[in-house]
Amino acid sequence: MNSTEVGTKLVAWFNEGKFEEIYSNLYSPDILSVEASGEQREYKGMAAIQAKNEWWEATYETHSMVGTGPYPHGDDLFAVRYQIDVTEKASGNRFPMDEVGVYKVADGKIVEERFFYGE
Numbered sequence: 001m002n003s004t005e006v007g008t009k010l011v012a013w014f015n016e017g018k019f020e021e022i023y024s025n026l027y028s029p030d031i032l033s034v035e036a037s038g039e040q041r042e043y044k045g046m047a048a049i050q051a052k053n054e055w056w057e058a059t060y061e062t063h064s065m066v067g068t069g070p071y072p073h074g075d076d077l078f079a080v081r082y083q084i085d086v087t088e089k090a091s092g093n094r095f096p097m098d099e100v101g102v103y104k105v106a107d108g109k110i111v112e113e114r115f116f117y118g119e
Helices: 003-015 019-026 046-059
Strands: 027-034 042-044 060-073 077-088 094-106 109-117
Touching: 003 019, 003 060, 003 077, 003 094, 003 109, 019 027, 019 046, 027 046, 042 046, 046 060
Parallel strands: 027 109
Antiparallel strands: 027 042, 060 077, 077 094, 094 109
16 A cells, blocks of 8 residues: 555544554554654554553543544655544643644555644
8 A cells, every 4th residue: 555545544544433443454563653742752663552542541531533634745655634632631621632643654554653733
């Protein structure tokens, strides 16, 4: 699959809440995930991604999530915009999140993702 095909599947499955399909079918086992901020910014491999997702679930209550795109860039890159409505469990503060994920594809799999946060 090229980057547009991978991105199209990622957005469709994201919007359907099919996260396991995304990780098991689209991600390389050696994925590198880079966050824009935080105590830990880089996560390498699927076990690290799973731990990051477990932290997210423990920290936030997600009310809604919408992904739009993909926005392709050549044969190996695409971006997706995410709009997420969450409540931080510890504080009870509810707020919207707006972020962009930029993905690199090699051999039909996502090998790197980088997240950029909006206001």
